Amino acid sequence: MTAHPPRLKFVSSNRRVREDRRFVVGQGRYVADIVVDEMLHVAIVPSQHPAARIVSIDTSQALTMPGVVYALTGEELAKAVDPLMNGLDTPKVRRYPLAVGQVRYAGEWVVAVVAESRAQAEDAIEKVRIEYEPLPYVIDAEEAITAASAKVHPEHGTNVLLDRTFVWGEVDRHFAESPRHLKFQVKWGRNSTVPIETFGVVAKWDPWREMLDVWASIQMPKYPDQISRALRIPANNVRVHHDVDVGGSYGVKRGIKQTVLVSHLSRIIGRPVRLIEDRLENMRAGDAHGPERLFDVEVAFNDRGIVKSMKMRALDNVGAYAGRSPFQLGKPIGAIVGPYKIESVQYRAIATLSNKAAQEAVRGFGQSPTNYAIETAIDKVAGALGLDRIEVRRRNFIRSDEFPYLIPSGTHYDSGDYHTVVDKVLRHADYDALVRERDALRASGMMAGIGIAACLEPSGGNSSFEPLLNEKNTTTTWMDSCRINIDGVGFVTVAIHTTSSGQGHETLAATVVGEVLEIDPDKIRIVRPDSLASLPSNTPVGSRMAIMMGGACYHAAQKLKSKLTQIAAHQFGVAENDAVYAQGNVTDPRSGKTLSWIDLVNIGHRQYHALPPGMDPGLETTHVMQVPTATKLPEDGRVQMYPCHSFEFHLVLVAFDPEIAKPQIRRYVIGHDCGTVINPHIVKGMTLGGIAHGLGATLLEEFVYDDEGQILTQTFMDYLLPSSHEMPDVEIVHHCTPSPFTVFGQKGSGESGYLGAPAAISGAINDAVSSLGISFSRLPIRIAAISDAIAAADKIKKG
């Protein structure tokens, strides 16, 4: 266990988030704000068909329109670029930025038209003539995996991208020995994080310097590598500018196809090209969609509600192309038993193609749907036994003295104290009073229910699911980095090596470095070098930055502190350990001598003769940090997934009129334990924002396709994001169980709230209607669906 500093001065204190200053005055710098001389604009011709062969494309009329410079088809593009990377070993599922030969979903990008203005490009796309020959298509996942279904990529032979069954532990024996079993199906509707800023990118190819400059609203690991591979240019010809503020992502801002497209256009036209997706392009075919998952779950348990074993089949409809999205079935393996001591698990993960838009990564990377399925199982176990749902959870929880706890699928959970968090929440909420309130609402004729969810947020993001699901992938490194420099005048500059989309990384880095060096974080400059000047980073995915960037900053600062101490100790003629660093000065307690910060800066920068022998001049340190606990490849289908596991416990009271059936959240309490909090404002915002996402996923948001394969929800009039009216007041109950694997005991919080809200809110609705003998097993649960089900149940009762 890392020794924690005895007292934290800046970490965990309620300091302001430094990024906010520029945002409140409208001085963020988003990709759409970046103007490059001579820049051209792109608009996209979308496919009208879910599946069709492209017979011919005629761009001649479009090219005569005012301002039009170029019209690019997929066929032309495919000759010049390589297919985009697949995560899985499915080489025949090829994806290009524009459809090649065949369209595979309605809205897919077919032709890109480049013009002097976006409006002119939009005028011209109306003039592109495309002849299609419609082909059979498939929308539904269960149908897609049958032999008879239409094939999305005929060359691949099947729609199945991934079908793996893992058995961890003695599932058959546990099922045979358990007195009780139950099974059910739930469906997680296709929804996503839908940032208010769409994806945008500006690319400028300079043929004389052989340099591709890219400004983009990205959150994408290994983005420059993928661009260079697809464009077949050296990676050091790709310069991605990280000083671009990203207007929200929560996972989805991947931008590979968009970037390859505009980069290629810039290369052939010789001018900078930009594509800022409009909302239609974004919702139909941008980085917009997320998991759509069908779960079949069976659990074996005893009369006390102890769940011994679980079988889960997860069928995910990933859409028309692979990308990274099938991995979203893999990440939940690292918390496949939730916070429970389930001893064995059979997990079958199926990813199928369909004629829908391709999915991208979404907050939690598949964990929130899985948590919804697990929590539904626990509710059903309690229901089957007539036991209290919280009591059943308590009986199954891993105890605080059992950590680090090895779950059947190979991950050690780092730490936690689930029972205490639950106790704190129940005390805070006055659970008995809440139950009385529910019962009083019921007595008044309302439907009322309490929802509960206990779940984990695996954090620290490494990619162990990649080698687990694709044996050709042998990646175990998933690092992040920090560089710190004290300049010749004594000021500190910290370099971080990624873009941010609202997570406050500048505040995080300054807080951690300030803490270690015992200097005012507000005086530390944070910079974001471009990708060619950057150290390795894997970007803020998998709730990793507090752990990984925070860790890298901590270690780099420790190295710098050590260097300063060594310089002073050399002057004092004592060993490094005998000199004491405090607030930038170093003292020799025996002689009473002190060297101030500025003395040390002078020696470091100007007095080589005074440096300890062999020490390099300057005051600069770097640290490249590997994910804690990520040391080896998977073995026997088991792997250590993420290092840290935050815990959250949701308690929700929902009420609604039985006829109108618009659920109203009357109370929302969440207990949250993400270890040591680095900035409380940021963690609070993540948690509240995550709950809002979860509320949307449960009640409002879905990308819907009709039977003809057309998307029905392509504007904000039909894809409904929660507004301030829908969001309840949320009470947060804090608890801190430090992680033994991180520098301050911190864990991740970037997905908090979202990971349990859908389970809790849907559980509350199901509790409300339980007396009618009905329940809802698909998200989102729409108002009308609730009312219709109640009306049908009433009819049966009466009839």
Add this chain to the structure above:
Amino acid sequence: MKPAPFEYVRPGSIAEACELLAADEDARVISGGQTLVPMLAMRLARPARLVDIYRLPELNGIRIDGDVLAIGATTRQVQVERSAAAQQALPLLARALPWVGHPPTRNRGTVGGSVAHADPSAEIPLVAVTLAAEIEITNPDGVSTMPADDFFIGPMLTAVMPGDCVTAVRFPIWRHARVGTGFHEVSARQSDFAFVAAAAQIALDDNGQCIEAALGIGGVGDRAVRLDVSGLIGGRPDKTAIVELVRDASQVLEATSDLHASADYRMRVAVTLGVRALEDAFRDAQGGAQ
């Protein structure tokens, strides 16, 4: 999402506006633009010319004209919302307005624009139909009025002909001593278009007997519909009677089904909200708490 090109003209008078509209069948009126501009942006509407009437002074204002509250077409929704005269004369409209869009769209959106667009679930057309308002239309031939019930034909479809311009909405004022109103709506989010909206207005005599009653339902079918609740007149109906009456009256409704709500839902909830709106209106007229 940029509109197709168009010409923009801002006529100096309503007469000039009508001439422009009559002369060019691809011309279209723009006022607050809160419904039209999204349609332009998605190129679902592509007029060759926009005739902007928003600033014509004669079209803006709220005035009481005998037993009518006349609201000029370009009067912003927020103006009505904040008008003491409108609140007093037309409490039903005052109740409905907070359900229209969001505060920022009500700042720019106009009463005439909402009526002219005829969204089946829009609140202002619902109130117009419920109270049997008259829509004032100006064209090169002059000014005429049309009952709201005849004006609204279907979804986004009205009796407006080329050269016509909606210039005012004339809401009847009920001059009875005891008037009560009720308004209920359900939508996915508070600011969304209604799955179902119900607007009711009741007048009672000194003995508490109903002397006038109106109930309108919006959002259910292709336009707002005024239900026949004349059976309430002359009585002091209890809840059961109201429920029966609304259930019978709602038989005329034809509900649509969409992604967000089934036709069955709309039909059931039309009755539920219709009853609640009437009950509220009775309570309001009786001077009781809502």
Add this chain to the structure above:
Amino acid sequence: MKVSLNVNGRTREAEVEPRKTLLDTLREDLSLVGSHAGCEHGVCGACTILLDGEPVRSCLMFAAQADGYAITTIEGLAPAPGELSVLQDAFCETHGMQCGYCTPGMILAAQALLQRVTEPSREDIVDAISGNICRCTGYGQIVEAIELAAERLRQVNMPRSSANADNAPAAPHGDRS
């Protein structure tokens, strides 16, 4: 066509097509990029500006329609370079944002509320920002920021400089229309 706009107290001219929205004109012709495009169909509120002090969607107006109004964008709120208004400072204090994309529109919507209502209730605040979608925060810290700003503005007893947009005299109590 030529348009002349009064933006943040200055007269600005631009040559635009009639179809150009006020949002695009502010961003592209006047380099005021603090107003953001989110949906371009009037739902998200990221493009909110003040027109004669009232919040409106700049994506639902054409520049051609915007002459003669006092237009305020987020760039017009800070009293001096490097200095925040009370409301902007309150958003920083409570961390009423994450990615910052909806923030300018959110602040302008709140600004209009606080100009009209000195003691807004929580419902007033929720309603005033209900047309501005924030995808990051779940609104909690935004509501807190506006409550905090209202409280701080009430505590300022001395007459406030009219040069400071944020500190312009508030409407009398009780106007909650």
